[in-house]
Amino acid sequence: MAAGGGGAGPGAGPGGGPGARRGSANRDAEAEVWCRRVRELVSAVPANRLCFECGQRGVTYVDISVGSLVCTGCSGALRGLNPPHRVKSISMTTFTEAEVLFLQEHGNEACRRVWLGTFDPRTSLLPDSCDPQKLKEFLQEKYEKKRCDPLTPPTPPTRMGSGGSPMLCPLF
Ligand SMILES: [Zn+2]
Numbered sequence: 001m002a003a004g005g006g007g008a009g010p011g012a013g014p015g016g017g018p019g020a021r022r023g024s025a026n027r028d029a030e031a032e033v034w035c036r037r038v039r040e041l042v043s044a045v046p047a048n049r050l051c052f053e054c055g056q057r058g059v060t061y062v063d064i065s066v067g068s069l070v071c072t073g074c075s076g077a078l079r080g081l082n083p084p085h086r087v088k089s090i091s092m093t094t095f096t097e098a099e100v101l102f103l104q105e106h107g108n109e110a111c112r113r114v115w116l117g118t119f120d121p122r123t124s125l126l127p128d129s130c131d132p133q134k135l136k137e138f139l140q141e142k143y144e145k146k147r148c149d150p151l152t153p154p155t156p157p158t159r160m161g162s163g164g165s166p167m168l169c170p171l172f
Pocket residue numbers: 051052053054055056070071072073074075129
C-alpha cells in the first residue's frame with residue numbers, strides 16, 4: 001500500500017489573536033484623529049446636532065448600525081432593540097476609520113431619507129426621550145418593523161399555495 005501525499009502540514013499558527021492590544025502610541029494618535037472627525041461631523045452638520053430619534057439637542061452617541069447621531073436616552077433604547085443596534089459614545093470611545101467613513105456617508109440627514117421616508121412630522125410626533133416606553137415602541141416600529149422605510153415594503157408579498165398547491169394525488 002502506497003501512502004501517497006507528502007503534504008507537510010502547515011499547522012496552526014501561534015495563535016496571536018488580531019484583537020491583541022498593542023500599546024502603540026501611533027495607534028492612539030490615529031484613534032484620536034478619528035474621534036475628532038466624529039466630533040467635527042457633529043459640529044459641521046446642523047442635522048447631526050439634533051438627536052436622530054427624538055430630535056432633542058445634544059448628541060452624545062452614534063448609532064453605528066445605521067450611521068446616525070443620537071442622545072444618551074435614545075442610545076439606550078437602540079441597544080434594547082432586537083437585534084440591538086451598535087451605539088458608541090462620541091467622547092468615550094475610539095472609532096475606526098471604517099466607522100467614521102460610514103458616519104460621514106450617512107449622518108442624520110441621509111438616515112432621515114432612509115428610515116423616515118414616509119414619516120410625516122405633521123401627523124406624527126417624534127417620541128420624547130424622557131418616555132422610555134414610547135421611545136422604545138417608536139424605535140421598534142421604525143427599525144424592527146420598518147414602518148417608515150420606503151425601500152422596504154412592510155409586508156413582502158409571499159406567494160403561498162399558488163401553482164403547486166398541495167392537492168391530494170389520486171391513487172390509481
Ligand atoms: Zn434622542
